Amino acid sequence: MPNSKKPDFSRAYSKANEILVKSSAIQTFPLSPKDLVKEQTPIVCRSFKKARKYGVDITAFGSESAIIMSFQGKKIIFYDETKPDTHNRFSILHELGHEINGHDFSKKDEDTYHRYEVETNYFAAQLLMPEQILRECQNRGARINRFFLQTNFGVSAQAADKRIETLARTNVEWRSRAEKEFDDIILIKYADFLNRICLIRNTYNFEDEYIRQQERNSWF
Structure with missing residues (x-):
């Protein structure tokens, strides 16, 4: 009988939030995935080129981007060093x-x-483009589009587009108390980054608010 269990989005989201709050390896964005892996686990990151040197057959990986596997008693994330950093951040x-x-x-x-x-x-x-930060940027008047995400978070066009699509389907009011536990702390921790990419507006502009609302409406 096939396993029909649905993805546990809540767990994945909450675990990412906990890392965002507690990690010393993440202080700003774009983040360093290798530093984060080193901080959070005993896993090491090695390139496909290094895998060949180890005698590991990368054609057997079944992935053109990255893979986690056990090798000589320890876990390694092998990744394709020929891919752009924007790609490898997500893959790792x-x-x-x-x-x-x-x-x-x-x-x-x-x-x-x-x-x-x-x-x-x-x-x-969620680690690369935290929802809490993006919502706050939107509240401050930023247009959350592909260019904004690529420029400030160092992600690929594909990852940026998917993030926008996901946010459009997500109603923050539906999040559980556990999922919202770290919201304020995340905004406080990354306040310098937030203020650098999106200043708080001191004046209220009805025309700007109308444009932002039209953009929000287009998400649904």
Whole structure:
């Protein structure tokens, strides 16, 4: 009987939030995925080029971006060093998400694999582009578009577009108390970054607010 369990978005989101609050490796954005992996786990990051030097067959990975695997008694995230940094940030954090979310790869069914992939994508996106920061930027009048996300968070166009799509489907009022636990702390911790990319407006402009509301309406 296939595993029909749905992705646990709440767990992935909450685990990412906890890291955002407690991590010393993340002080601003774009973040360093390798520094975060080193801080959070005993996992090491190695390039596909280094994998070849180890004699590891990268063609057997089944991934063109990154993969987490056990090698000589320790876990390694292998990643494609020829890809842009914007790509590798997401790929490495995606693999970290498997570890942080306790994914059991002894389960081989397709439904479980798909669920794991969705959860880790959600986890990585929250670390790279925290929802709390994006909502606050929007409240301050910023237009959350592809250019804004790529410029300030160092993500790919694909990751930026997917993040905007996800935010459009998410109603913050539906979040549980546990999911909102770190909201204020995240905004306080990254206040310098927030103020650098999006200053607080001192005046209220009805025309600007109308434009922002039209943009919000287009999300639904």
